[in-house]
Amino acid sequence: MYLVGMMFTEAAMSSFASLGGLFIQVQLGGSGVQVASVIATLLIVATPSSALCVKVSEAYGRWYGDDLGARRLLCTTLLYLFATTLMAPVVLTGPETIHYAYLFAVVWGLGFGFYYSLNRAVYVYIIPGGEEAKYIGVNLCASNLLGWLPPLIFSQLNRALNDMRIGLVVLAAFFPIGTAAIASIDMKDARGRVVGTLAGRAGAGGLELRESR
Secondary structure (H helix, E strand, O other): OHHHHHHHHHHHHHHHHHHHHHHHHHOOOOOHHHHHHHHHHHHHHHHHHHHHHHHHHHHHHHHHOHHHHHHHHHHHHHHHHHHHHHHHHHHOOOHHHOOHHHHHHHHHHHHHHHHHHHHHHHHHHOOOOOOHHHHHHHHHHHHHOOOOHHHHHHHHHHHHHOOHHHHHHHHHHHHHHHHHHHHOOOHHHHHHHHHHHHHHOOOOOOOOOOOOO
């Protein structure tokens, strides 16, 4: 189920830059410089956000255990991205609102930093030790399977309705689908199935994880 969740969330995340840039240019009448500056703002914010994620993850680990805490924080992050992406077409309605795009870049940058810090971490908790290369490869393959779908839906809806804001709503819908799949994982059971293999994981010596509650 984790891989199903990643298929949908990665499809949305990988489409953000291209569809967001197109939205700024067409819907908001932005220039190429404005598109680049908005995307740069997002990336700049995502960097310290990743460091903040480490601190928040430690707190979640103390409350729920490392594995369940990481999963809960990832699901919270995905719902945050869903809510903020759903809010964007309500606020960003035309050229007169383009200055709000920078605000959304900051908001999304915070979510990006958390998401990319957590998505592989949760997966590593539930895969066998010593076989990381194989399972990470499967994860990468699954993450790219639906990358074509958001741009396709976005372009078809824009062609039919001549309103790119509907496309952002559809993009947002990928997040709760992915969240539901990831939230359905029984982390305690999944962790129990692989715990005996973790001695074979490189760098795992002396590593102790807090148990799920």
